[in-house]
Every structure is written in C-alpha cells, then in structure tokens.
Amino acid sequence: MKRMIALVVALLAFIGIAYAVTSHNDAKPATKKEVPTVGILQMMSHPALDQIHKGILKGLKDEGYKVGKDVKIDFQNAENDQSNMKTMSERFVNEKADVVVGIATPAAQALANATKKTPIILGAITDPKGAKLVKSNTKPGGNITGVSDQAPIDAQLKLIRQLMPKAKVLGVIATSSDDSAQTQAKMVDEKAAKYGFTVKDFGISSTNDLNQVAGEMASQVDAVFVPTDNTIASAMQTLVAATNAKKIPVFPTVDTMVKDGGLATIGLNQFHLGVSTGKMVAAALKGKKPATTPIHFETTGDLVVNLKVAKKLGITIPDSVVTKAEKNGEVIK
Ligand code: TRP
DSSP: OHHHHHHHHHHHHHHHHHHHHHHHHHHHHHHHSOOOEEEEEESSOOHHHHHHHHHHHHHHHHTTOOBTTTBEEEEEEOTTOHHHHHHHHHHHHHTTOSEEEEESHHHHHHHHHHOSSSOEEEESOSOTTTTTSOSOSSOOOSSEEEEEOOOOHHHHHHHHHHHOTTOOEEEEEEETTOHHHHHHHHHHHHHGGGGTOEEEEEEESSGGGHHHHHHHHHTTOSEEEEOSOHHHHTTHHHHHHHHHTTTOOEEESBHHHHHTTOOEEEEBOHHHHHHHHHHHHHHHHTTOOGGGSOOEEOOOOEEEEEHHHHHHHTOOOOHHHHHHHHHHSEEEO
16 A cells, blocks of 8 residues: 555656646747837927827737737937937847837937838838838838828818918918928918918027017917927927917917917827837737838827817807817817
8 A cells, every 4th residue: 555655656746747847848938039129219208209109008008018028118218319319229229129119200210320120110200201211101111111190281271260260371380400390381381372371481490499489470470380390399388478478379280289288289199199100019020011011191180179278368169169179089178
C-alpha cells in the first residue's frame, strides 16, 4: 500500500513537472513578443490639439489596444518649438517606434523629415497634399496617411449669414506662418462673395501682436472668421477680449474655440477627429500600408452655439438654431 501511494505521488509529481514544462513553453512566445510603441508628437498645447490627443488614445482602445498592455505610448509636446519637433522626431526614429503620429502640420512635417520608413499617421492635418506630406489624398504613396480636419467652410459661411443677416464685411484673421490657417483663409476669401460678404484679411506673426491686430480689425468689420489657426487657438481669450469690446462676434472653425469664447460654428468635433486618427494608428500597427490607405476626411460638422457670448454681444440666436444645436451639437449656456 505504501509503495502504491509512493508511486501515485511520483506519478503526480511527474505530471506536474511535465505540465509546468509544457505550459512554460507555451507561454514563451507571448513573453517574447514585444509590446509595440507609438510615438505621438503634438506641436503645442491648445484645447483642440489636447482633445485630439485624448481621442487618439480612445481610438486605440476601441480597436483593442490597451495603453501599457498592448501598446506603449511615447507622448511628446513640442511647446511650439521647431527644434524640439526635430529632436523629438529623430528620437522616435532612433528608438524604433513602430508607428508615429503628428498632431498639427509642423509636427507632421518634422516627422516626415525624420523618416521615410516608419509609418506616420496624421492627426488632423488640414491640407496633407498642400503641406507636401502626401502625393495624393487618395493614394498617399509613401509612409504617410491619416486624418484631415479640413473644415466645412460653406456650412460655416452659411451659418454666419443666417445669424448676421445684415453683416457686410467679414474679417479673417490668421497667423502668417500657419499653413493650415492660410489654406482655410484662402478658401474663405474665395467663397465669401457667394454669401454676400466682402473679406478683409488680417495677419499676425505671433500671440504678441494678436491684441493689437484684433483691436484694429474689430473697428473695420461686422463679424470675424477664425480658421484652424494653432496660435490663435492657444490665445482665444486675447482675441475675444479685443472683439467683445467692440461687440463684434467671432466665428471659429471648431467646437473647442466656440467654448473658448467664439459665438458659433458648424465645426468638426476635435475629440472625434482624434478617435478616427487612433483607429488609423491601430490599422498601421496591424500592418496596413500608408501608401495605399487614403486620407480620411471628416465631413459633417456639429452645430455649436455659445449663448453666454450671444448674450454678452446682444445677438439673438433663433430658437430653431438653438434647438438644432441641442439635438445634434452643443449649446454652451
Ligand atoms: N489643422 C491644424 C494643422 O494642420 C491642426 C488643428 C487641428 C487645429 N484642430 C485644430 C488648429 C483646431 C487650430 C484649431 O496644423
């Protein structure tokens, strides 16, 4: 009997060891496979770009990439400094990031200069072709694809006309060095007449001259249009302080800039642009080639109105517009 027990114990021990050995072998490939790294380069901080960054992480999560477990994120904010953008891009490439993401045009251009191999996903770049990032929006051709945030300009001009039936002169203010803003300012110049506006363009070189230029503009125009301008997006308070003083409304291109003091927009949801970008990052991690992946354009904007600002300026927003915004967009009260 004792021998029997000893035999059974030995047998169990053997099975145990065999099991341990085989299951250890099974586990090995999993521990060997490294977690991929995504390098995210954000040009600077402002509410729109911060929302895009947040959205990217959500998009990755939606596609099954849990940060820390299935993917490593190396996030860098260049604080609007060109040399930061260059060094950070080069570091991503040297450290062999699997996919890199550029949030805003200058960040994407710095990444494009640093590598022709690592897949680059564009996070809300207005004009990828105009910024020389891709050969064509439908067939990018190289290592770059992503999401464009080209705004629905016609819908925005129509909204300005609806809310300001008597307005004649539309001021357009943009930073001279911002490609994204210049692209949209040009589009407004071309389309404004169709909606009965004459355009007056105003340029700034940095936030330092924003207060003065905005003040001069406010005494020459009936309403202001602001494109997706990175510098102005970071200083909306300065702009609206100058325009509010003369009771001139500001119509921005995006939701976050209405929250920061604009009157209204039909604009692209910035968080959602980020989610779309994150999904394209996930596809690239799975091996989808940028060369043959078309640029994704988000076409429908949300109606966002700021009733606090309307009240301050003495502008009445029709009930129909408020109801529509409540249903499909956002009302800031
Ligand atoms: N489109 C801008 C660029 O290409 C970046 C951007 C995205 C942006 N959303 C914005 C700029 C909102 C200002 C406001 O550089």
